[in-house]
Amino acid sequence: MNTTEISGPAPALAPPGETGGGRAAAIKDRLQQLLAFASLIVIGAYFSFASPIFFTWDNITSILFSTVVIGCLAVGTTFVIITGGIDLSIGTGMALCAVMSGVFIVNLGVPMVLGVVLAILFGGLVGFVNGFNVAVLRLPPFIATLAMMLVAEGLALVISDSTPIYFTETPGYVKISTGELVPGLPNAVLILLVVCVLAALLLGRSVLGRYTYAIGSNEQATELSGIRVGRWKIAVYTLAGLFIGLAGVMISARLGSAQPATGMGYELQAIAAVVIGGTSLSGGKGTILGTVIGALIISVLNNGLQLLSIAQEWQSVILGVVILVAVYADMARKKEA
Amino acid sequence: MAELLLEASGVTKGFPGVQALSDMRLDLRHGEVLALVGENGAGKSTLMKLLSGVHSPDAGEFRLEGEPYRPADARTALASGVSIIHQEFNLMPHLTVAQNIFIGREPRRARVGLSERALNAQAGELLDRLGIRLDPRQGVGSLTVAKQQMVEIAKALAHEPKVLIMDEPTAALNDAEVETLHGLIRRFTTPRTGVIYISHRMDELKVISDRITVIRDGRFVRTVDTAATSVAEVVSLMVGRELVDEGRPVNVRDDREVVLSVRGLSTRSLLRDVSFDLRRGEILGFAGLMGAGRTEVARAIVGADRRTGRLELAGRPVTIRNPADAARLGIGYLSEDRKHLGLLLEQDVSTNIALPSLSERYSTAGWVRGRGIRAGAREMIARLRIKTPSENQTTKNLSGGNQQKVVIAKWLVKDCDILIFDEPTRGIDVGAKAEIYALLNELAESGKSIIMISSELPEVLRMSHRVVVMAEGRVSGVLDHHEATQESVMHLATLRPASADDPSVALAATPTSPPTPSPGEGATHA
Structure with missing residues (x-):
């Protein structure tokens, strides 16, 4: 029952004296992001003390560099999760898009730029199918995207004949990731930055973004407000698909090859980043900045723990605990508010 | 005069924006069926929720056979002898009749094992005693609404309550089924028990109830003897307000x-x-x-x-x-x-x-x-x-x-x-x-x-x-x-x-x- 949350003891009219109600809530939301950001700083500070290498420009760019793929996936998925959905197909979907990029550019000899665009659009197609299954066939997002995860995993292997596709003929392809338009900063990081700003604008300022929040807050009320919820859901999943495609290009450019089997598991890392960033899995709440911070926390942890020579296995354990703590703290804060 | 079976005095309950009950009174005697009537929003549901421990009153108190009655939740209400049958059924459609009746209190074998046979036997015995013709092994989901209602009643009576409260039990029943239900209520009502019966069907209140308590806008209006009152009088008490x-x-x-x-x-x-x-x-x-x-x-x-x-x-x-x-x-x-x-x-x-x-x-x-x-x-x-x-x-x-x-x-x-x-x-x-x-x-x-x-x-x-x-x-x-x-x-x-x-x-x-x-x-x- 919601009645407990209505302010004021007797008449339920909002007390007129309390003029800062809305602003206080906004400040609280900011504070939450500050908290996530603060924990990122604390973790970073700890590693700086523990390891002399951590706080060097080289290491920081390498952290940023390693955030790119998970970051792309997480940003796209943020939209889906804010609608109250989930997308499990982003990991293997990414592998499929990487393979498609290889097929277009290496096997079919399509010009590189066009190939990249086609690969990204192919990701959009994957997302569109997800959206269609969720919005038109009304399958639960978990099931629809779980099925797509398996389909994409299989297709990536079938299309590539289970062998990596190498971009040795097109050295420019690797430059997408490792080139430095801005000296000292890999292009991949630059691309992530641009994409994040675009996504944040889209989520915060566009009609699509508003409807994304509205659908996640209350899908039925949104439908009854005369909004074609189905179409907008398809748009959101398609958008997430474009990010899958971009991630596919970024990972194959970084590796110099399309690895059809590298994808499974990325979806959970990306979802973890979204959740650590304060987006609610039940929908209606979340920000791109939060997701980016979430993704950074994951990379910083991975990087720092590696520098401290902590075994890979323990890194997983620590990441799991961080997710529990982050989400629990978020819930506790909300209950208090 | 013997003490009352259930008594409410000065019961008050407010929710943000709504004063649901103010200074509510109610008394249920041993061996009677008390009808509770009122318009939408008169406070009947809130009263039920207080009696079943979903909410607790802001002020006032309930007494059960003279003892203060403050249920903390549905479980303690049942343990004290107050059973409530809500308008919406609380049945699990995929379980059988017997499983539903004894949910949470299944007969155990060696503390952990469930004995389906003992369960069905107990349920069968109970249904026989109540005169309900139902197979304990049948799935509840396949029963008609009327039969499901009977299962609800059997479930409530399995706790052997002193007070049985029914919220519009006949809303979905036809005349023959209403007859059966009334038969059950009469059989349940003994000098040790009592029934609070919420309904808006005036004709049936005349048949089943001994007294009628009218409430309006969260307040007690009056309790009348059913035999000495007319339908028109009850309605005028219920509507109350001057439309002019x-x-x-x-x-x-x-x-x-x-x-x-x-x-x-x-x-x-x-x-x-x-x-x-x-x-x-x-x-x-x-x-x-x-x-x-x-x-x-x-x-x-x-x-x-x-x-x-x-x-x-x-x-x-x-x-x-x-x-x-x-x-x-x-x-x-x-x-x-x-x-x-x-x-x-x-x-x-x-x-x-x-x-x-x-x-x-x-x-x-x-x-x-x-x-x-x-x-x-x-x-x-x-x-x-x-x-x-x-x-x-x-x-x-x-x-x-x-x-x-x-x-x-x-x-x-x-x-x-x-x-x-x-x-x-x-x-x-x-x-x-x-x-x-x-x-x-x-x-x-x-x-x-x-x-x-x-x-x-x-x-x-x-x-x-x-x-x-x-x-x-x-x-x-x-x-x-x-x-x-x-x-x-x-x-x-x-x-x-x-x-x-x-x-x-x-x-x-x-x-x-x-x-x-x-x-x-x-x-x-x-």
Whole structure:
């Protein structure tokens, strides 16, 4: 029952004296992001003390560099999760898009730029199918995207004949990731930055973004407000698909090859980043900045723990605990508010 | 005189925005069936929730056989000997009759193992004792509603309660099934036990109850001996309020043009051939009992559910496939369930107000103009006198009345000419109700056409220029405001389908027999 949350003891009219109600809530939301950001700083500070290498420009760019793929996936998925959905197909979907990029550019000899665009659009197609299954066939997002995860995993292997596709003929392809338009900063990081700003604008300022929040807050009320919820859901999943495609290009450019089997598991890392960033899995709440911070926390942890020579296995354990703590703290804060 | 079985004195309970019970009294004697009657929102459900431990009273106390009775939850209520059968069943359809009856108290074998055989034997014995003919091994989901009701009763009686409380147990039963139920109640009532029986069927109260307690607006009105009272007297106690003082519809005129014609609206499950006209600047009331199909008509019009039938806007046939089509044509539906179907509670007021008109009014090339949204919201806050610290306030922090105004604002910004209000004042306190009424009148006067669905008959009579009365999925009559009285509306609302099929009977505004006095009681979902 919601009645407990209505302010004021007797008449339920909002007390007129309390003029800062809305602003206080906004400040609280900011504070939450500050908290996530603060924990990122604390973790970073700890590693700086523990390891002399951590706080060097080289290491920081390498952290940023390693955030790119998970970051792309997480940003796209943020939209889906804010609608109250989930997308499990982003990991293997990414592998499929990487393979498609290889097929277009290496096997079919399509010009590189066009190939990249086609690969990204192919990701959009994957997302569109997800959206269609969720919005038109009304399958639960978990099931629809779980099925797509398996389909994409299989297709990536079938299309590539289970062998990596190498971009040795097109050295420019690797430059997408490792080139430095801005000296000292890999292009991949630059691309992530641009994409994040675009996504944040889209989520915060566009009609699509508003409807994304509205659908996640209350899908039925949104439908009854005369909004074609189905179409907008398809748009959101398609958008997430474009990010899958971009991630596919970024990972194959970084590796110099399309690895059809590298994808499974990325979806959970990306979802973890979204959740650590304060987006609610039940929908209606979340920000791109939060997701980016979430993704950074994951990379910083991975990087720092590696520098401290902590075994890979323990890194997983620590990441799991961080997710529990982050989400629990978020819930506790909300209950208090 | 022997002590009372159950006694309530001075019981008070308030929720934000609503004083549900004030200084409530109730006394149940040993060996009697006490009927509890009152209109929608009179406080019956709240009283039940206090007795079953869902809520605790703000003030006052209950006594069970002289001892203070303060149930912490449903479990302790049951342990103290108070069993409640709610209007909505609490049965698990995939379990068997026996499993449902003994849920949580299954006979164990060696502490952990379940013995299905012992369970069925015990359930069979209980059902025999109660005279209920049911196979304990049958799945509950495959039973008729009446049989499920029997399972609920068996489950309640398996606890061997001293007090049995039943909330409209016969709402879904036919006459023969009601007989069976009454037989069960008589068998249960012994000098050690008592029954509180909530119902709105006056005829059956005469048959089953010993005394009748009437409550109104959360207060105790009177307890009368059933044998010494008439149906009319109970009804007048229930209705109580002076309708004359509450005003009558304003600005009624017969010469308005028709803006919306609905013809032959039918749905697979309920509606049958619903037809009516809505005129410009009129408030068209929709009355009827629970399940009569009023909300379904609204949802069918805006295309929220599948249906057949024709719609005409100002004489032109239109196709409405979904709420988006309806919104585009200027028809807004304001749901009875504001929290689930009307508002984004976690979003702020301005977002809610702008939502239906975001894409055509508040955006340029897909980008939202936030400043415009906030300015529009501020305008509406001033115009509708919405009490909120600012347009940035989260909507769930507003009172029911102000939330309702936010919903109205949504559709005004959208510039809708036809507004369908479903229970516009549900969950809103008395002061805010008057404001909503004034607002509805203002809107109608400004040329908006309003369909107002309400379970509160006084509200329908006070506001409506004409009243459409529904019964069992059909329109059983349309009354002009001067023909519409409690009696004429209730007569039409309680027509059986057989007579409702015959328009000459259905349209007769003068009741030939005493009307069933049950002002929309059934619509309590509580």
